[in-house]
Amino acid sequence: MNTKLETIEFNLYYGDFHALKDISVKIPEKRVTALIGPSGSGKSTFLRTFNRMNDLISGVRTHGDVLIDNVDLFKIDPVALRQNIGMVFQKPNPFPKSIFENVAYGPRVTGLRDHKKLEEIVESSLRSAALWDEVKDDLAKSGLALSGGQQQRLCIARALAVQPTVILMDEPAASLDPIATQKIEDLIHTLSENYTIVIVTHNMQQAGRVSDYTAFFYTDDTRTGRLVEFDETKIIFTNPADKRTEDYITGRFG
């Protein structure tokens, strides 16, 4: 199996605060990798490293290597990188634009003008995000008029429209009801055939259901996030190597 994303001794600081320490992990291609761990253990920060959204926060410093397809990620222009690595946020954040314009946004900013092509991309992206059948007659309707679950699938469609190879998801179902959550989880499963997916979740059952691999992050009193263990999800959940992983998964803390 190919490694899609890799970090080697990766460290991140917010000013003087050491947020992530010595994270080394290989994230396999076209699999779902879940990042789990207690609040403040640096999962989301680690996730945002891959599309360099941390660059937007002043005072962030890093050292150590981050590779995508064996290329140094920090040598890639962030705008180009983000077209290759899509992101879905915790709270659905469609733009105050029509459904069509939401999905067409990514291709448009990369310079696509051909309306016929845009229509094709919008349809195929909405189909891949399992939203097409619900909205195909209402593409001119505002994205904000959809339900929360639909909004989140719209955001997934929007990310797919740029044709990324990696999709980062930051607790994508945290603000959704169980039925909408189910749909997102099914979708993650389908998408993993074609995309490398990295998902942060607080929900152990969800990590167990959707992911092939799991990384367990942990932090002690210093609040510095460390990677405790990375393995196939079924091993992490049934036979973890580290006592802290076992305690967390069985709900003894966190």
Next chain:
Amino acid sequence: MKEKSGRMIADQTVKYILFISAILSIIIVLAIAYFIFRESIQAWKEIGFTNIILKSVWRPGQDQYGILAMIVGSIAVTIGAIVLGVPLALGTAIFLGEIAPKGVQALLRPAVQLLAGIPSVVYGLFGMVVLVPIIRRINVPGNSGYGLLAASIVLAVMILPTITSIAEDAIRAVPDSYRSGSLALGATKWQTITKVVLPAGRSGIIAGIILGVGRALGETMAMIMVIGNSVKFPKPLTANPLTFYLSKARTLTGNIAVEISYATGIHESALFATGVVLFALIIIVNASARWFIKRQSSIPTTRQ
């Protein structure tokens, strides 16, 4: 028990005082409207509505009181100020809200606000000693330097702080989730600003521009000092229509301020009628600003 009732009386008293203050401002507005209108009735009756609004000859000596030239003057300087001032104000607002680092913001924002605190007569002086001599160098027959262009430039600077601060508020009110959503899709910062942030803040930005228009329509002293105060209908000086802005003119506000000190009888009443027209224009402008602000706040950020 005794102390509690004392507190309750204080509470009630404060409530009434606040209520009276609020009512008072409404009464003042209505009183101003009433008295201006009352003083203008004679003009409306004896000269006639259309003769005031639609005629452009203002000759108080011959009982001709058409103010169309001043209506055009006021609207022309306002348009000029908007054309020159809005791009500058929006640029400043975008820079302050989206681009400038904190230190620069801390320097620039008070500087822009300070523009709002400069007395209008000082703007007029600046216009007279700096702008008018520069404009006079434009080689067009009949160009004195005084006129619509000088007035538009002075006004553009005067409305800058109003538009900038309201537009900046509108830009800041756009949720950060839109920006991160856009950047995460591979949009550049500038694409994010023009395609997401500005459209999302559009209503507030337009409201700011409309409030700027209101300010421009009402400006008096600086206008009198640089516009030339001609009662003639402003016209291009040559075949080139752009020379319209080199023409001298007079605004509605200037008309009142220049003549009210010596006007009597029907002349005085006609100046009050000028005030009524100005009042009506400003009410329309403010009402439309209110409408845009309301529309802005009713846009849902997420579905409830």
